[in-house]
Amino acid sequence: MSNNGTWNSSHHDLQHQVEAFLFYEAELNDERRFQEWLDLLTDDFRYWVPIRDSVDSYDVAKELTGEGQMGFFDDTKQSMETRIRRYDMEPKPWAEYPPSRTRHLISNVRIKGVEAGEVEVHCNFIAYRTRLENDQDMFVGTRQDVLRRGEEGFKLARRTIILDHAVLPSKSLSFIL
Amino acid sequence: MSTTGPDLSKLIDQEHGLVYRSLYSDPAIYDLELEHIFARCWLCLGHESLVPNPNDFITTYMGEDPVILWRNAEGKLGVYLNLCRHRGNRVCRLDRGNTNRFVCSYHGWVYNSDGKLIGVPYMKEGFMNELDIEKWGLVPAAKVDVYKGLIFATFDNDAPPLEEYLGEAAWYLDVLLDWTAEGTEFIGGTRKWTIDCNWKTAAENFATDMAHVVHTHGASVKVGLSRSHHMQQLARNAKGFTVYTKYGHGFTLMDIPDGLPIWDVQTKIEPFQRFLEETMPEATKRLGETRTKGITLVAANIFPNLSFSFIDVTTARVWHPRGPGKIEAWEWTIVPKGLTPEAKEEMRHVGVYKWGPAGMFDQDDMDNWVQMTQSARGWASRQVAMNYQMHIGDRGGVHEDLPGHVSALYSEENARLFYKHWLERVQPESRT
Numbered sequence: 001m002s003n004n005g006t007w008n009s010s011h012h013d014l015q016h017q018v019e020a021f022l023f024y025e026a027e028l029n030d031e032r033r034f035q036e037w038l039d040l041l042t043d044d045f046r047y048w049v050p051i052r053d054s055v056d057s058y059d060v061a062k063e064l065t066g067e068g069q070m071g072f073f074d075d076t077k078q079s080m081e082t083r084i085r086r087y088d089m090e091p092k093p094w095a096e097y098p099p100s101r102t103r104h105l106i107s108n109v110r111i112k113g114v115e116a117g118e119v120e121v122h123c124n125f126i127a128y129r130t131r132l133e134n135d136q137d138m139f140v141g142t143r144q145d146v147l148r149r150g151e152e153g154f155k156l157a158r159r160t161i162i163l164d165h166a167v168l169p170s171k172s173l174s175f176i177l
Numbered sequence: 178m179s180t181t182g183p184d185l186s187k188l189i190d191q192e193h194g195l196v197y198r199s200l201y202s203d204p205a206i207y208d209l210e211l212e213h214i215f216a217r218c219w220l221c222l223g224h225e226s227l228v229p230n231p232n233d234f235i236t237t238y239m240g241e242d243p244v245i246l247w248r249n250a251e252g253k254l255g256v257y258l259n260l261c262r263h264r265g266n267r268v269c270r271l272d273r274g275n276t277n278r279f280v281c282s283y284h285g286w287v288y289n290s291d292g293k294l295i296g297v298p299y300m301k302e303g304f305m306n307e308l309d310i311e312k313w314g315l316v317p318a319a320k321v322d323v324y325k326g327l328i329f330a331t332f333d334n335d336a337p338p339l340e341e342y343l344g345e346a347a348w349y350l351d352v353l354l355d356w357t358a359e360g361t362e363f364i365g366g367t368r369k370w371t372i373d374c375n376w377k378t379a380a381e382n383f384a385t386d387m388a389h390v391v392h393t394h395g396a397s398v399k400v401g402l403s404r405s406h407h408m409q410q411l412a413r414n415a416k417g418f419t420v421y422t423k424y425g426h427g428f429t430l431m432d433i434p435d436g437l438p439i440w441d442v443q444t445k446i447e448p449f450q451r452f453l454e455e456t457m458p459e460a461t462k463r464l465g466e467t468r469t470k471g472i473t474l475v476a477a478n479i480f481p482n483l484s485f486s487f488i489d490v491t492t493a494r495v496w497h498p499r500g501p502g503k504i505e506a507w508e509w510t511i512v513p514k515g516l517t518p519e520a521k522e523e524m525r526h527v528g529v530y531k532w533g534p535a536g537m538f539d540q541d542d543m544d545n546w547v548q549m550t551q552s553a554r555g556w557a558s559r560q561v562a563m564n565y566q567m568h569i570g571d572r573g574g575v576h577e578d579l580p581g582h583v584s585a586l587y588s589e590e591n592a593r594l595f596y597k598h599w600l601e602r603v604q605p606e607s608r609t
Binding site: 049054069070079085091092173 | 270271272273274276364365366367368369370371372373374391392393395396397399400401402505509510521522525526528529530533534535537539540541543544545547
């Protein structure tokens with residue numbers, strides 16, 4: 001798939017399908033329809049959010065943590081299920097009680113590759129979260145997703161989130177980015 | 178009574194276990210803390226594994242002062258104010274890297290990794306070659322020292338040696354830091370996040386607070402996040418101790434039959450349990466049976482702002498103050514060196530999942546601290562005494578096997594002594 005203007009109607013269809021999937025997935029997340037959201041994940045789903053530092057421009061390849069290092073999230077479908085089950089526990093999951101009000105804005109959707117039933121797609125996002133009286137957080141970054149086509153349409157097989165922040169401007173990441 | 182500020186002793190009633198909460202919100206008190214606590218205590222800057230090579234550096238903070246932790250070309254550690262001597266600009270604006278010099282972005286003054294000023298533009302035309310560059314190097318911390326991998330510094334020339342400052346606290350920290358002869362390392366990556374709370378709410382929580390665990394973190398326990406011995410015990414009647422040691426440090430320990438001394442882990446972290454079992458004989462030789470078989474470390478705070486939780490995976494964090502109502506949390510996962518790759522990966526994974534701003538355990542603390550800090554701004558709220566009376570009638574004391582001042586598990590003695598020490602620091606004339 002080319003990003004430089006070689007474009008035909010089949011690309012157009014795929015772009016549309018991918019965007020529709022991403023918008024639907026964001027809708028389920030923002031509306032807290034988490035069981036339906038989980039159904040969009042493949043069983044081998046991986047979710048990775050590395051840490052970003054300010055480094056010298058010649059060192060920029062090393063600004064993110066990688067393999068064997070710490071991150072903000074390193075989740076599987078199973079651990080995501082645990083996070084979601086936690087929302088309904090007593091005592092309360094206090095960081096999500098009352099729950100976050102989130103809005104995921106997805107843009108700049110770029111198809112990076114298509115291979116063997118999988119589509120690699122990058123997009124930019126703003127995840128706005130407000131909670132309690134007046135908590136306001138805005139997380140901004142890029143997602144690098146792998147979507148896998150199945151009988152019921154796309155499922156999300158992999159999501160890497162590259163946050164633009166070094167120091168997170170928030171007390172918690174208690175919602176699903 | 179201080180002649181220069183408020184009488185802070187009225188805010189802390191040691192005898193009755195009462196604390197008034199201006200100390201979370203008053204800017205004048207915060208200024209006293211910067212001067213008498215953050216400029217006087219030994220502060221942790223990180224671990225040697227953050228700067229392993231010559232010329233490696235990280236930037237961090239001591240209180241509100243930006244500092245550079247920098248290994249020089251010969252491998253010696255230095256800590257300097259991140260402050261150009263010309264106009265006070267930061268000479269380094271990066272989080273980490275490797276360099277033998279920093280060039281100030283304003284006028285181009287150049288400093289080497291010994292902190293020396295080695296270049297000044299317009300030396301001839303401006304300073305008439307009369308500037309004594311020997312006198313205008315980066316300002317070093319008064320003392321820098323390493324305790325078994327952890328790097329500390331202080332701005333106070335009169336501070337006691339680090340080993341004395343840690344004192345009996347080291348006996349407990351050694352379970353972590355001295356488990357194997359190889360010592361420890363941080364797993365790569367510093368998680369940094371912002372919390373609108375006073376630094377003491379966080380420090381106190383780690384110094385003492387067993388009572389919050391089952392309630393604040395109850396959802397995570399119940400969902401089955403932690404199947405550790407701790408949590409099974411917590412569901413019943415837990416046994417254990419709190420320990421206060423000189424200079425403001427606090428520990429929580431549990432007494433768990435067949436418990437592991439540290440990293441009392443989730444049952445699924447088998448590679449790590451194997452590691453512990455294999456290294457236990459050697460560790461017992463070094464540490465003694467009390468520390469390898471008698472106690473389980475839960476949490477600690479090294480005064481003022483270095484906290485640990487030892488449950489499952491050890492997280493270390495520093496709470497950098499940002500005014501009375503804000504902190505930055507800088508958090509690391511610390512593990513023994515020499516782990517099998519399999520065990521290290523399990524520790525890393527649990528550390529990611531459990532701690533940090535997205536950590537299933539960590540995240541539930543933050544709202545409490547924020548709300549406590551917010552309410553400390555209200556005039557009426559500040560007139561209301563907060564209750565620190567758990568086990569006040571039984572002030573604890575000596576335990577035959579455990580160094581320090583030992584009290585019950587569900588005691589607030591550590592918190593009372595934390596605030597006593599705090600008061601002695603910020604208002605020295607309050608010492609009795």
